[in-house]
Amino acid sequence: MAHANTAVPESGAIEVRGFTRGAFILRGALAVGAVYGAGTIGPFVKQAVAQDAESSGDVEILNFALTLEYVEAEFYRQALELDLSSGVMALAQTLGTHERDHIAALKETIDVVGGTPTDEPQVSFPIRDERSFLELAQTLEETGVSAYNGAAPNIESREVLAAAGQIVQIEARHAADIRTARALPPAPKAFDDSLEMDQVLEAVQPFTKS
Amino acid sequence: MQDWITKTPTRDEAGAVERLERDPASRKRFLRMMGGAGAATAFATFLAACGSGSDSGSGSGSDNGGQPSAGAPAANPAGGAAATREGSPDPRVGTTDLEIVGYALTLEQLETAFYADVVESGLFRGADLDMIEQFGEHEREHRETLEATVEMLGGDVPKAPKTKFPLESPGSVLRLAAEVENVGAAAYLGQANRIRSEEVLAAALSIHSVEARHAATLNALVGLPPEPQGSFAVPASMEEVLTGVQRFIVS
Numbered sequence: 530m531a532h533a534n535t536a537v538p539e540s541g542a543i544e545v546r547g548f549t550r551g552a553f554i555l556r557g558a559l560a561v562g563a564v565y566g567a568g569t570i571g572p573f574v575k576q577a578v579a580q581d582a583e584s585s586g587d588v589e590i591l592n593f594a595l596t597l598e599y600v601e602a603e604f605y606r607q608a609l610e611l612d613l614s615s616g617v618m619a620l621a622q623t624l625g626t627h628e629r630d631h632i633a634a635l636k637e638t639i640d641v642v643g644g645t646p647t648d649e650p651q652v653s654f655p656i657r658d659e660r661s662f663l664e665l666a667q668t669l670e671e672t673g674v675s676a677y678n679g680a681a682p683n684i685e686s687r688e689v690l691a692a693a694g695q696i697v698q699i700e701a702r703h704a705a706d707i708r709t710a711r712a713l714p715p716a717p718k719a720f721d722d723s724l725e726m727d728q729v730l731e732a733v734q735p736f737t738k739s
Numbered sequence: 740m741q742d743w744i745t746k747t748p749t750r751d752e753a754g755a756v757e758r759l760e761r762d763p764a765s766r767k768r769f770l771r772m773m774g775g776a777g778a779a780t781a782f783a784t785f786l787a788a789c790g791s792g793s794d795s796g797s798g799s800g801s802d803n804g805g806q807p808s809a810g811a812p813a814a815n816p817a818g819g820a821a822a823t824r825e826g827s828p829d830p831r832v833g834t835t836d837l838e839i840v841g842y843a844l845t846l847e848q849l850e851t852a853f854y855a856d857v858v859e860s861g862l863f864r865g866a867d868l869d870m871i872e873q874f875g876e877h878e879r880e881h882r883e884t885l886e887a888t889v890e891m892l893g894g895d896v897p898k899a900p901k902t903k904f905p906l907e908s909p910g911s912v913l914r915l916a917a918e919v920e921n922v923g924a925a926a927y928l929g930q931a932n933r934i935r936s937e938e939v940l941a942a943a944l945s946i947h948s949v950e951a952r953h954a955a956t957l958n959a960l961v962g963l964p965p966e967p968q969g970s971f972a973v974p975a976s977m978e979e980v981l982t983g984v985q986r987f988i989v990s
Contacts, residue, residue: 623966630970678944682937690932691974694947698928698972701948702955706965709956714873716952719880720945 543600543665547650550589551596554578555650558676567671571679578680587689588644590680594693595635597676599649601669602628607654608662617659617710624666624703631696638692667707673700674721836939837892839930840885842977843943846923847882848899849984853919854878860906867909871916874953881946888942901989910961917957921967922983924950925975 545556554577561573578590605625613621636646656662677697684690705715854875857863863871886896906912927947934940951972955965966972975983 623964627966627970634971674948678941678948681931681944682940687932691928694928694931694944694974695971697944697948698924698951699966699970701951702966702972705952705955706959709959714870715956716874716877716949719877719949720884720942721948721952 543655543669544653545596545600545650546652547648549592549596549647549650551592551647552650554593555596555600558672562668562672562675567668567675570672570675573679574676575679575683578683586683587642587685588639590684590693591635591639591642591644591689592647593680594677594696595632595639595647596650597673598628598631598635600652601673602632603649603652604654604656604665604669608656608666611656611658611662613659613662617663620706620710621662621666624706627699627703631699634692634696638689642686642689663707663711667704667711667713670700670704670707673697674704678721834933836934836936837889837894839934839943840888840892840939841894841897842981843927843930843946844882844885844889844897845900846926846980846984847878847885849902849987850878850919850923851875851882852899852902853904853916853987856902856904856906857912857916860912862906862909862912867913870956874916874920877949877953881949884942884946888939892939902987903989904987913957914961917954917961917963919984920950920954920957922975922980924954925973926977926980928972929974929976929980931974 543559545552545559554574557577558570558573562570574593578586578593602625605621605628608621609618609625639646654665656665674697677693677700681690681693681697684693701721708715708717854871857871858868858875889896904915906915924947927943927950931940931943931947934943958965958967
């Protein structure tokens with residue numbers, strides 16, 4: 530499974546503030562993606578969520594996912610204030626709706642498994658126009674795909690795993706939508722994988738210390 | 740969303756399974772598609788499970804605009820019935836990773852054959868052909884990886900089924916491609932939480948999201964919403980998927 534890992538410096542421009550564990554992991558994921566490429570995000574997240582042995586694994590994974598969805602939803606909300614062409618505006622609206630639904634579902638799921646939904650982080654995005662919006666949208670959606678795929682095998686509950694699957698498929702479709710809007714190949718690789726663990730884990734070690 | 744926990748089958752759903760059970764021709768085809776002797780056991784267990792109402796699909800997965808017809812997407816994916824993987828009612832009744840990988844391999848064999856036929860049909864040129872060739876190449880890589888996985892799990896790689904696809908016009912072929920990819924994505928989603936091995940699950944997920952990308956792209960090309968099911972993708976059961984693709988299997 531050949532990797533086509535390319536660094537995504539744009540993800541370094543997304544600022545996620547806050548002291549929740551989810552915000553911490555997401556900051557790390559974005560930093561790792563910026564330096565080593567989206568394919569490294571999955572392994573990073575996998576390791577980060579596995580590190581915290583005291584907390585319930587599924588709740589931590591769900592709260593990380595919730596943080597990611599908060600960031601995405603806020604991103605698409607801010608995008609609506611930009612001067613976008615009608616097609617791209619419609620895309621931002623649809624994708625924003627999906628992310629808000631994911632937030633609601635994840636919060637409910639966290640309640641059901643007996644956890645406490647994490648707070649929404651403060652975020653800022655360097656988006657000025659359609660071009661910078663699409664560029665960053667791609668980064669966020671690819672981060673989402675890689676993060677869900679990386680964390681999912683660590684999920685204990687079958688119900689939570691099924692729910693994560695229902696969401697990651699939508700994130701992958703979003704990634705394809707955005708790439709198509711940018712006239713890029715919607716599926717650049719045969720595998721959205723995160724399998725080259727050994728090399729990656731060493732590289733991401735510095736980012737996983739809290 | 741958790742069909743196997745919350746859904747009791749209607750008479751229609753039970754009917755579809757019974758039809759499949761009674762029809763010797765389709766049962767034989769189905770068994771061949773599942774590949775190998777182990778599959779027969781899986782099939783029997785599967786039918787038993789369906790009969791008891793634990794995981795029964797609607798059985799009409801081929802005629803609803805290409806979308807799998809599993810239960811409606813739930814606003815709450817946890818379904819209010821969260822429990823640990825060990826503690827839940829087991830939806831994996833008798834289904835081993837090898838059987839799941841064999842099933843996925845059958846779908847990838849089918850998809851690979853489909854794209855090869857489409858390329859050969861001469862219906863496409865330029866950017867469309869490039870896209871079709873790339874998607875076909877992805878399916879071929881999936882097939883190879885799953886073949887290796889079957890061997891790793893100690894199984895025998897099943898022979899690819901003989902297939903025939905209706906390739907009439909570029910428009911109809913793209914619609915068919917969209918249908919096949921949407922079903923493929925739903926099929927992987929339907930198995931994800933039944934897989935036992937972390938490595939096999941990681942591999943399945945890395946394929947699942949690529950099938951989703953293909954599906955979204957083709958949907959947009961034929962004028963369907965890229966996320967036709969809205970905010971949550973809907974899984975499809977083995978029975979729904981295999982019933983839906985049976986019309987492409989010649990032998």
